[in-house]
Amino acid sequence: MSLIFYDFETTGLDPFQSKITQFMFLNSKEQTLFSSYVNPQCEIPPEVIKLNGVTWDDLKSYKTFSEQLDSIINFLGTEKPVYLVAHNGDSFDKVFLLNEMKRKNMKVPKNWYFIDTLKLAREFLPQLQKHNMDTLRDYYNLSKDYAHLATKDVLDLEKIYFNLAGDKTPYAMYLLNKKLSQQMPFGKYKGVSLEKIPEEYFQFLLSNKIITEQKNYDLFENLRQVFVK
Numbered sequence: 001m002s003l004i005f006y007d008f009e010t011t012g013l014d015p016f017q018s019k020i021t022q023f024m025f026l027n028s029k030e031q032t033l034f035s036s037y038v039n040p041q042c043e044i045p046p047e048v049i050k051l052n053g054v055t056w057d058d059l060k061s062y063k064t065f066s067e068q069l070d071s072i073i074n075f076l077g078t079e080k081p082v083y084l085v086a087h088n089g090d091s092f093d094k095v096f097l098l099n100e101m102k103r104k105n106m107k108v109p110k111n112w113y114f115i116d117t118l119k120l121a122r123e124f125l126p127q128l129q130k131h132n133m134d135t136l137r138d139y140y141n142l143s144k145d146y147a148h149l150a151t152k153d154v155l156d157l158e159k160i161y162f163n164l165a166g167d168k169t170p171y172a173m174y175l176l177n178k179k180l181s182q183q184m185p186f187g188k189y190k191g192v193s194l195e196k197i198p199e200e201y202f203q204f205l206l207s208n209k210i211i212t213e214q215k216n217y218d219l220f221e222n223l224r225q226v227f228v229k
Helices: 046-052 065-076 093-103 117-124 133-139 150-165 170-181 199-207 217-227
Strands: 002-010 020-027 032-037 082-086 112-116
Touching: 002 093, 002 150, 020 065, 020 150, 032 065, 032 150, 065 093, 082 093, 082 150, 082 170, 093 217, 112 117, 112 170, 117 150, 117 170, 133 150, 150 170, 199 217
Parallel strands: 002 082, 082 112
Antiparallel strands: 002 020, 020 032
């Protein structure tokens, strides 16, 4: 069994249009890591440069993500259970990874299990108004220096996860994550099973673009599976 923490830095927030600029995967048990900058083959928006200080000149000499994908999969493993942990991963990092694999006609290994610490933080720390990484850094007294770089974010994510998990196994955390994915995370039906939500409410969320495939991928997909036959 492997417990792997990962994070992507990207050119934007849309996992269907934006490109990966940096990644890091950390095998917690082995304390081994695979990390690299990525050539996104496009210009970096000014607001992203302001956020993490990484420019096109910093990235142009690196391989594309597609060129590094085989090495990433080899690092993660395709046989023993692999628990992949990311913050907001179900709607962001996981989507980027799966989209890149889809472009190369790669199937997702059946031994991969995804865990989203954003959902778990909302469950375990309901007293917090926000559950983003910086809020959790404050809560657990972690430095914000060099935040929004994949290396820093993954090392902090590992600490945050173990604080949330306590003595719970990765499998138990995965099952809880799966359960939370089947509940409405906000609005008047917050905490209600998706199957018990009226279809007209789903249509309301769609028509008003409160949820979209780009912004809320995991929720969008789960609701679609319930209501679109």
